[in-house]
Amino acid sequence: MISSIIFILILAAAVGLFYRSARTIRRNIFLGREYDSETSTSEKWKTMLRVAFGQSKMGKKPVAALMHLFVYVGFILINIEVLEIIIDGIFGTHRFFSSLLGQVYFVAINFFEILAVLVIVGVVIFWIRRVALRVPRFWKPEMKGWPTMDALNILYIEVILMGALLVMNAADQSLMNMNSEDLVAAGLSKYDIGMNGTFYVSALISKFLGSDPQLLFYIERTAWWFHIIGILAFLNYLPFSKHFHIILAFPNTYYADLKPFGEWDNMASVKKEVDLMMDPDADPYASGAEEEEEETQTFGAKDVTDLNWKQLMDAYTCTECGRCTAVCPANQTGKLLSPRKVMMDTRDRLDEVGKNLDRTGTIEDGKALIRDYIRPEELWACTTCNACVEECPVMINPVSIITDLRRYLVMEESAPPQELNSVFTNIENNGAPWQFAQADRLNWSKE
């Protein structure tokens, strides 16, 4: 009874805390400008099922894909066991599902145990790739400090949680397989679920735990509490970690822009002005009543609040795998640009803006995404080749953020690299990026 109350309090606190953090992230995302992907609902669902649920873009790196699949499937299915733990915790039952499923229950738990082992295998191989083999994309400059520690934390937590699950099952099956009389004599009749069976994986651990019912009881309870508190703690770690991708991968693919990568948005704010310039009947001094109502928008993005909410969701979805940076031609040739860093900077700045908002009620702090986080030199190194966009397993688009930042530098600050200013002048005057006269445009046909 008391343990049920304690459990319910811990569960409520954990869920409440997570809800608060998740709500803050949601609030931060919607600090962004409007966004509409113009995709049909059925197409959105299909994309999400294929790319997030079906992991269709992971396969390009087969080893990582397989290990990720182990951890992913393990994560999803072992949650069924977590559900049982929660029911048991609230109602004081023991292995609630066993009474519903009969012998099938043993099959299910054995299956989960195999998954738990596969998760551990996956995590160990991830650790080896990251720490021992030092796969280069995990050791780029932007990964120094917290990002690397975060990545390793996740791996350690997952191994510990799976370990606790297996120890719990190991002790529990020793108890469950004892005689009813022995269990009653030890005051542990709860463990007499009326079934015998073996969980084959954790049985390997059972051998080391002895046969003293009281000791087994303490081990089982410790592992049980450790496992569920660990999971709830991990849940609350997610919003502060790159691991939040396990949640946002789904909405992020759902809302993804499915237009060709080469099709960039035609800024509506610019179109309005160009239409005005091209229209001979337009009165340049007229200020329409409806125009006054609209807030003046910055051209391009100086800070995160000038980006749209999908770009901001991209930033929170990024799990810093670095596939984008590994294929970036600028990064490969030693330039400062790293698409992953663009996403991390956007997220970190947005976090900061959110904190400002909570603390002072305003987002202003004299800082901006441009320069305080991302240097123009990074932006001007991009070839807009879209290799990063193609590569991202969760459909993040770093190029769109780079472009909006460039737009700000060009249209608000008139601060592109000098050569590009000449290009603009040439296009304006001669209709070509070079200094050739438009009148000479057909000369090639006579040469």
Add this chain to the structure above:
Amino acid sequence: MSEQIKVPTMAELLAEGKVPEVLFWVGCAGSFDDRAKKITKAFVRIMNKAGIEFAVLGTEESCTGDPAKRAGNEFLFQMQAAMNIQVLNGYEIKKIVTTCPHCFNTIKNEYPELGGNYEVLHHTELINSLLEEGRITVESGKFEGRSVTYHDACYLGRSNGIYEVPRSLLKALDIEIKEMTNNRQRGMCCGAGGAQMFKEAEKGNEEVNVARTREALAQKTDFIATGCPFCNTMMTDGVKFHEKEGTVKVLDLAEMIAQAAELE
């Protein structure tokens, strides 16, 4: 050679009361860059040979605005787009072919929303259909025993999903095709996109085109095929950097087809 090519302008055709099958959008590189002009002419010879009624805008053509847009100058882009669309719509253009993937992408994907709706083809797509329809034929022995690697242009490949059409032109040539490790979706940029063509590269260890050409040269082929005038320049410069211009030639797919069709 030049007297063989026929390049009517839209204005001339209009005066004659004729409507062309397709407008050839030449592009700035194709009009002014000495190397790219050869690609333009090769493509014109192919169209002449196939008997395609085409026309160019000539002096009425202007930059699509692509470099401005990629560099963040949306104003200039939309001004260019508005002017070009006015001209194109004025001639009631329905179908456009271009030798430049950047022009191709911009007109095909970004002009419609601004009022310019056309069927847009990359020249490799048009040549491919000419081959399929038998309107041009290539001599199979021309490239026999030779080998080629195809460098995907970003704005044709990743940006628009056109990977196989250019390769099918090579297949028609009876030439051995060797793929680079990074091909199709994983093809590495030549370094010219996003208006990089027109500026010094940012500080780094090496130039992107040098790195990409190294990948191409690793295939030890006789030719590097491209479908973009900017890629062509970048790869040609890269080959020179690696001092391999004596053994490897960088050619546009149109040039290879023109050679095999005995048009050069």
